[in-house]
Amino acid sequence: MRFKVILALVNDDYQDDVIEAAKKAGATGVTILNARGEGVHEKKSLFGLNMEAQKDMLLFLVEDFNSDQIMGAIYESGQLHEPGNGIAFSWVVDRAIGLESQIPLLEKDARERYF
Known part of the structure; x- marks a missing residue:
């Protein structure tokens, strides 16, 4: 199996x-991390104190054949087309271990979608 990691900051x-x-x-799970970001736009301030946008960083380890559908779902549901709502990107995973509990689900999904 080939995997990708999708990182979504929403x-x-x-x-x-x-x-x-x-x-x-098609995602079988998610890891949620708290994150803070800074972009090209100036930070907002209130009474001289910087207001930093808190985002949640969502990490999805997904089967490659599902990655485009999952990215599309993240884009729509996170309203990433609106400025300031976040970003998502993916990259190829060279190796993944410890997925024994998820492999049957991924294989079943692949059979139902592609065979």
């Missing part, structure tokens, strides 16, 4: 929707 308001949509599109 606003907290959309986190549950993104996770649900990704799972419907």
Whole structure:
């Protein structure tokens, strides 16, 4: 099997929707990390204090054949077309171990979608 990691940084308001949509599109799980980001736009301040946007970083380890569908689901459900709502990207995984519990689900999904 070939895997990709999808990293999605989304606003907290959309986190549950993104996770649900990704799972419907074929993701079998997610790791959630709290993150802070800084982009090209100036930080907002309130009474001289910087207001940093908190984002949740969602890590999905997915089978390569599902990655485009999952990315599309993340884009739509996280409203990533709107400025400031986050970003998502993926990269190829060279090796993954410890996935014994997920392999049967991934194989079943591959058979149902492609054979």
